[in-house]
């Protein structure tokens with residue numbers, strides 16, 4: 001199979017970026033091309049990732065083509081999590097038809113609309129929307145309660161998970177929701193939303209975009225001396241309906257196994273140096289990590305007490321601060337891959353994991369972690 | 383010259399005027415359920431391959447990928463599989479009284495029913511508690527015929 005690498009990334013995240021979506025994308029992409037010393041004509045295919053409901057009009061990419069530099073170019077769109085968009089770009093290059101692909105995910109959930117309400121229109125129109133009890137927050141809270149109850153854990157474990165992510169996010173120049181002095185107590189004191197979830201357990205409403213440049217083997221080595229190779233991908237789609245053990249995610253497990261198999265990994269927990277997971281709510285982080293086989297089931301409290309997920313821990317989890325630092329709908333998964341790229345090229349600054357060589361990015365879409373996508377990236381060409 | 387990006391934003395009304403959506407209610411689904419609810423009963427559909435009882439029932443098994451049509455009646459009482467307490471709504475407005483929403487596995491069913499649990503304090507709620515539907519006095523064949531669930535003392 002043709003080898004494909006990530007050769008560059010750029011992102012912007014804010015609660016209010018102060019620009020229109022078109023201008024936000026133009027500034028980001030223009031700056032990225034200039035920084036890489038390339039032009040838009042070096043891009044063979046564009047894979048855009050956005051959402052019609054978030055944009056407020058159908059065909060959300062209709063105004064994105066020109067500001068990303070895709071005028072008269074080959075372009076396509078993914079309306080799902082960004083890891084799926086990166087996977088799509090990977091497949092396009094592996095096909096041999098293209099040498100380079102630019103992935104651009106974006107949305108303005110900070111200033112334009114309220115992301116929770118987009119998810120309302122995911123709901124079954126003839127049933128859940130009629131009953132009116134389910135929404136993005138209540139479904140996340142139901143799953144959080146199921147996890148805590150299944151393993152007899154107190155709500156405070158969620159406070160510890162959130163505090164670590166918020167502290168890390170404060171050191172990430174690409175995040176905006178960091179809190180340098182976050183503690184389990186400060187998280188516990190944040191506004192109560194849907195118990196057991198409080199404000200600081202939840203992703204912040206984000207205006208943001210993330211750009212990743214992918215290239216086939218020969219081109220990648222021309223463009224950079226630090227390519228990050230995509231070694232494995234996998235995804236798995238669970239049912240919309242929640243009648244399952246919500247404390248675990250079989251879909252995460254299967255997505256991980258597929259990616260590990262493609263990457264030829266026999267001992268993922270031993271071979272991965274860090275993971276970047278899309279835990280939109282603190283309660284999702286242990287469910288995702290346990291599904292990936294990184295920690296024992298129900299071990300969230302032990303992981304927190306022993307600091308296993310810290311940057312210098314046995315398995316750093318979302319050293320960037322993860323989705324609690326910034327989470328632009330659609331671009332969220334692209335951002336997780338970009339944060340892995342920063343780590344593996346040694347450009348993660350104060351958040352750098354020592355000797356990071358192999359990392360995993362996770363993206364998700366839907367309620368209760370319905371759809372999960374996993375990507376393994378490495379400095380090793382394989 | 384460069385244009386300043388002004389602080390001004392415009393609110394654009396969010397009505398998408400593409401007519402009303404007309405969703406088809408298939409026989410085994412919400413229609414079977416709401417017809418039964420007129421008589422304060424709850425009906426779903428069983429898969430003969432895996433035995434799963436769905437309420438409301440699809441007309442095919444979501445897991446086995448086969449047609450299913452065996453109508454079964456289930457109880458209007460069940461077990462809370464998980465719950466949450468709404469203290470502020472998704473638009474950010476605080477609620478005056480907390481609302482407990484629960485995923486309920488009705489006795490005889492395998493899928494989960496969503497319902498509000500009324501009559502207890504949030505701290506009294508637990509996974510595994512038993513609840514029973516409280517019906518509207520005059521059901522009309524709508525999902526709102528179950529007004530809420532109350533805790534069942536057994």
Ligand SMILES: [Zn+2]
Nearest residue numbers: 429432443446
């Ligand atoms: Zn079946």
